[in-house]
Amino acid sequence: MEDLGWWGVVLAVLAGAIRVSTPFLFVSLGELLTEKSGRINLGLEGTLVMGAMSGYAISYLTGSPWLGVLVAGVAGALFGMLHAAICSLPRVNDIAVGIALMLLGTGLAFFLGKAFIQPQAPILPAIDFGWWSDVPQVRAALQINVLFVIGLLLAPFLLWVLTNTRWGLIVRTVGDSADAARAMGYSVDLVRLAATMAGGFLAGIGGSFLSLYYPGSWNEGLSSGQGLMAVALVIFARWHPIRCLGAALLFGGAGALGPALQSVGVSQGYYLFNAAPYVLTLVIMIATCSPTRTLAGAPGELSITK
Amino acid sequence: MVDQIARLPRTASPLFPGFSLDSVRRGAEAILIPVGALLATAIVFGLFVAAAGADPLETYSLMYRGAFGTWFSWQNTLQRTAPLLLTALCVALPAKLGLVIIGGEGALVMGGLVSAAVGAALIGVPPWLLLGLMAMAGMAAGGAWIALAGALRQFRGVNETISSLLLAYIAIALMNHMVEGPLRDPASLNKPSTPPLGEANMIGSIPGLDVHWGLVFGLIACLAAYVLMQRTTFGFGARMVGGNVRAARMAGLSVTTLSMITCFLAGASAGLAGMVEVAAVHGSAKASLVAGYGYTGILIAFIARQNPLAVIPVALMFGGIAASGGLLQRRLDLPDATILVLQGIAFVMILASDTLYGRFRIFQPRG
Numbered sequence: 001m002e003d004l005g006w007w008g009v010v011l012a013v014l015a016g017a018i019r020v021s022t023p024f025l026f027v028s029l030g031e032l033l034t035e036k037s038g039r040i041n042l043g044l045e046g047t048l049v050m051g052a053m054s055g056y057a058i059s060y061l062t063g064s065p066w067l068g069v070l071v072a073g074v075a076g077a078l079f080g081m082l083h084a085a086i087c088s089l090p091r092v093n094d095i096a097v098g099i100a101l102m103l104l105g106t107g108l109a110f111f112l113g114k115a116f117i118q119p120q121a122p123i124l125p126a127i128d129f130g131w132w133s134d135v136p137q138v139r140a141a142l143q144i145n146v147l148f149v150i151g152l153l154l155a156p157f158l159l160w161v162l163t164n165t166r167w168g169l170i171v172r173t174v175g176d177s178a179d180a181a182r183a184m185g186y187s188v189d190l191v192r193l194a195a196t197m198a199g200g201f202l203a204g205i206g207g208s209f210l211s212l213y214y215p216g217s218w219n220e221g222l223s224s225g226q227g228l229m230a231v232a233l234v235i236f237a238r239w240h241p242i243r244c245l246g247a248a249l250l251f252g253g254a255g256a257l258g259p260a261l262q263s264v265g266v267s268q269g270y271y272l273f274n275a276a277p278y279v280l281t282l283v284i285m286i287a288t289c290s291p292t293r294t295l296a297g298a299p300g301e302l303s304i305t306k
Numbered sequence: 307m308v309d310q311i312a313r314l315p316r317t318a319s320p321l322f323p324g325f326s327l328d329s330v331r332r333g334a335e336a337i338l339i340p341v342g343a344l345l346a347t348a349i350v351f352g353l354f355v356a357a358a359g360a361d362p363l364e365t366y367s368l369m370y371r372g373a374f375g376t377w378f379s380w381q382n383t384l385q386r387t388a389p390l391l392l393t394a395l396c397v398a399l400p401a402k403l404g405l406v407i408i409g410g411e412g413a414l415v416m417g418g419l420v421s422a423a424v425g426a427a428l429i430g431v432p433p434w435l436l437l438g439l440m441a442m443a444g445m446a447a448g449g450a451w452i453a454l455a456g457a458l459r460q461f462r463g464v465n466e467t468i469s470s471l472l473l474a475y476i477a478i479a480l481m482n483h484m485v486e487g488p489l490r491d492p493a494s495l496n497k498p499s500t501p502p503l504g505e506a507n508m509i510g511s512i513p514g515l516d517v518h519w520g521l522v523f524g525l526i527a528c529l530a531a532y533v534l535m536q537r538t539t540f541g542f543g544a545r546m547v548g549g550n551v552r553a554a555r556m557a558g559l560s561v562t563t564l565s566m567i568t569c570f571l572a573g574a575s576a577g578l579a580g581m582v583e584v585a586a587v588h589g590s591a592k593a594s595l596v597a598g599y600g601y602t603g604i605l606i607a608f609i610a611r612q613n614p615l616a617v618i619p620v621a622l623m624f625g626g627i628a629a630s631g632g633l634l635q636r637r638l639d640l641p642d643a644t645i646l647v648l649q650g651i652a653f654v655m656i657l658a659s660d661t662l663y664g665r666f667r668i669f670q671p672r673g
Contacts, residue, residue: 042467086654089661095406095467097657099604104650110643111358225475232468271486275479278472282464291463 008137009260015141016256017249018148019214023048023223025151025248026206027230028237029158030199032244034080035234036162037195038175038188038301039087042098044203045227046105047079051207053113056218060121069124069147069208076204077197079105084196088189094303102227116218124213145213147205152245154202159241171195175299203227225278232281236288238297254280328671335669340609343659347652354647360638368637372630379629384517385587387625389414391524392579393603394610394617395531396452399572400466401612402535403565404548407455409470410576411600412477413448417577418584419481419500420447422591423489425584426501433507441581448577449570451477456569460562478596485592499592509586520582524621527575531614534571544568576600602628605653624649 027044034041041047051072059068083101087094127149130142162168174181174191181188206226211218233251237243258273289295352362373383396410421444428436455473458464484500491501509519535541544564547554554561579599584591606624610616631645664670 082654086658089658091663092657092660096608097654099406099408099467100650100653100657103601103605103646103653107643107646107648107650111641111647114641114643225471228468228471232472235465268487269483271479271483275476278475278479282458282469282472282476285464285469286458286462289463289465291461 006264009264011137011141012260012263013253013256015137016260017253018141018144019252020255021248021252022145022148022151022209022213023206023226024230024233024251025148025155025245026209027203027227028233028244028248029151029154029241030076030202030206031231031234032199032237032239032241033158033162033171033202034192034196034199035239035302036175036299037171037192038178038299039084039094039192039196040098040231040302041080041083041101041196041199042095042228042231043079043083043101043105044098044199044230045223045225046102046109047076047200047203048105048207048210048227049109049223050079050105051076051204052211052222053109053116053207053218054204055208056121056211057113057116059123059212060116060119063122065122065124065212068121068212069205072204072208073201074204076200076202076207078200079204080197080200081193083200084189084193087196088192110220113218113220117220120217121212123216124209126213145209147209147213151248155241155245162241172299175301178301203230206230229277229281232285235295236281236284238288238295239299240297251277251280331669331671335663335666336611338669339659339662340611340656342662343655344609344652346659347648347655350651350655351648354651355640355644358640360640365634365638365640368633369627369630372633373626379626381516382629383622383626384515384521385625386628387621388518388520388524388586389579389583389599390602390606390621390625390628391521391528391617392575392582393599394606394621395527395603395614396448396572396576396600397604397607398610398612398614398617399531399535399568399575400452400456400565401607402541402544402548403568404551405456405459405565405569406467407452407470407569407572408467408604409452409455409472409474409477409600410572410603411596411598412470412474413451413573413576414580414583414600415474415477415481415595416451417444417448417580418595419477419484419489419580419591420444420577421581422500422503422584423484425503425507426489426590429501429504429507436503436507437509437585440585441578444577444581444584445574446577448580449572449574452573452576453566453570456565460565474600481591481595482593489591491590494590494592497592497594499588499590502589503585504589507585508589509582518582518586520579520586523578523582525618527578528614528618531571531575535614540564540567576603602649605649605656608653609656 027048031044054075055068055072058071059065079101083097086092086097124145126143126145129144130139133139170186170191174188178188210222233247237247254277257276258270261273262270355362355365372379374380393410393414396413397407400407421440424443425436425440451473455466455470458469459466486498489500490498511518543559547561547564551561583595588594602624606617606620610620627645631642634640634644635642
């Protein structure tokens with residue numbers, strides 16, 4: 001194995017950006033869709049953990065990791081349904097319901113996932129994009145999972161749906177002015193239910209990536225706030241799917257910094273480097289938010305920016 | 307129409323002057339709706355446990371025994387209630403201003419870490435002084451942590467719910483770093499920790515009980531928070547900000563000062579919980595400080611409807627539930643996450659029950 005020195009760190013961060021960003025990407029696209037309909041779902045952290053657990057369990061029980069991904073998405077959609085159903089009751093606060101579902105999702109996943117901590121389930125395959133290189137680190141870095149590619153295509157697709165289709169217009173109308181949508185004869189609750197379920201579906205898939213590809217096993221410390229950071233990431237991306245993609249890659253790179261430094265022997269401050277994504281999120285939020293004006297691109301009905 | 311005449315003013319009951327039936331109705335609503343939500347939780351959780359292959363009735367009787375059945379379990383429950391009282395205040399106080407702060411775990415960890423560092427640095431001074439300084443340092447650290455989230459909200463418009471939770475993750479990382487690096491006790495091998503305080507410097511037990519003084523701190527804090535919010539000008543201002551920020555500004559209240567002080571007090575109470583955990587339970591700061599008290603505190607504050615006095619019975623109940631977890635694990639082979647599931651269901655039910663307020667005619671004022 002060649003010694004790449006500090007270039008190894010750069011390479012590992014870039015490779016990590018691709019690998020670690022996938023769950024960020026899926027959760028943030030899901031959250032973006034939900035927020036476009038005017039509701040915020042803080043519970044995606046719980047959905048993510050639930051997706052990771054159910055995907056892993058199904059992959060172990062059936063031997064098919066892709067079935068696991070699908071079931072993870074369905075589990076996420078069910079959580080989205082629960083969120084939307086409770087929030088559609090009058091005088092119920094969507095942020096608080098999100099916090100509750102964060103606790104419920106995590107608890108349920110830990111409860112049901114107890115039996116799946118030990119066994120090894122079949123995990124998702126990777127596509128080898130690095131066949132042309134002789135350097136093992138480069139080859140390892142270019143082992144890219146199919147889900148990342150799907151996420152890469154999903155971002156422009158979502159942008160197209162939101163800007164150019166009838167459905168996208170309905171979702172945005174509901175998100176910007178519930179009264180206008182009602183006047184046009186659309187059911188606000190129904191549209192939000194669909195958007196929250198679709199968002200939960202994507203977040204569940206993001207969770208399955210954690211357990212079925214990287215790190216590639218199920219345990220209780222699997223998610224460390226990715227679902228929550230994705231919510232902040234959507235604000236940073238100003239509710240734009242393509243900027244979400246860029247932000248997810250940035251967060252992935254920050255998340256890969258700690259392990260990359262450790263691999264070249266920098267173990268001092270390992271925990272501090274692991275906190276890099278949280279600090280980055282906070283710094284980004286401080287830089288982008290403003291106390292006096294509403295953020296450009298924010299859906300008008302969103303409680304978090306009002 | 308006819309009713310209206312019959313329902314004309316009757317503010318005070320003739321039997322007890324100054325006692326109004328309407329306040330009873332409102333009080334009954336505030337108590338009965340959460341109790342109803344908790345009963346619904348019990349039914350859903352019972353079904354869940356039954357689906358997992360355990361007998362729901364046996365589960366509940368074991369939970370009761372594990373929480374309040376014996377003197378030993380009572381003490382175990384009270385031991386866990388102490389930090390929960392304080393972390394619930396960390397949510398309930400800012401909620402009066404309309405802020406949703408959920409990073410109490412971070413303030414607890416910072417309070418524990420800083421107080422342990424102070425304790426280790428000043429070892430040798432008389433125990434009462436050492437503990438006093440530790441408590442002040444822990445409260446200052448926790449207070450600063452939540453005040454930071456409040457400041458970001460005030461000055462930069464950063465959502466306090468997200469920032470406080472991010473700060474909690476950062477606090478945990480910071481503690482792990484300090485405990486494994488600069489503050490590590492060389493004698494702690496497998497489980498790194500800060501240097502131990504020593505038996506003589508620990509917070510002792512309440513006489514006649516095997517429960518440490520942290521419980522008393524928690525009760526005093528809840529009473530003080532109630533008085534502050536309901537009986538002082540400061541509290542009136544804070545509640546006004548929570549009701550309508552613009553009106554509060556028009557009335558000349560400084561929203562910034564009110565929210566910064568409230569956030570500091572909230573963080574200080576969670577920081578005190580961390581200090582008590584260090585000085586009464588663990589003897590040093592280490593990874594086991596992160597025990598989820600901050601998250602359970604959120605749930606308790608919401609069930610108590612952000613009322614510091616109502617926090618006391620609710621915290622006792624969840625202290626009991628946490629204490630019974632071990633028994634459920636041993637006797638029914640249910641995983642420790644069972645308690646988390648119960649908490650999650652309770653949280654969802656309580657929030658869903660918010661929609662019921664004002665729906666029942668029997669609770670409405672007739673005056």
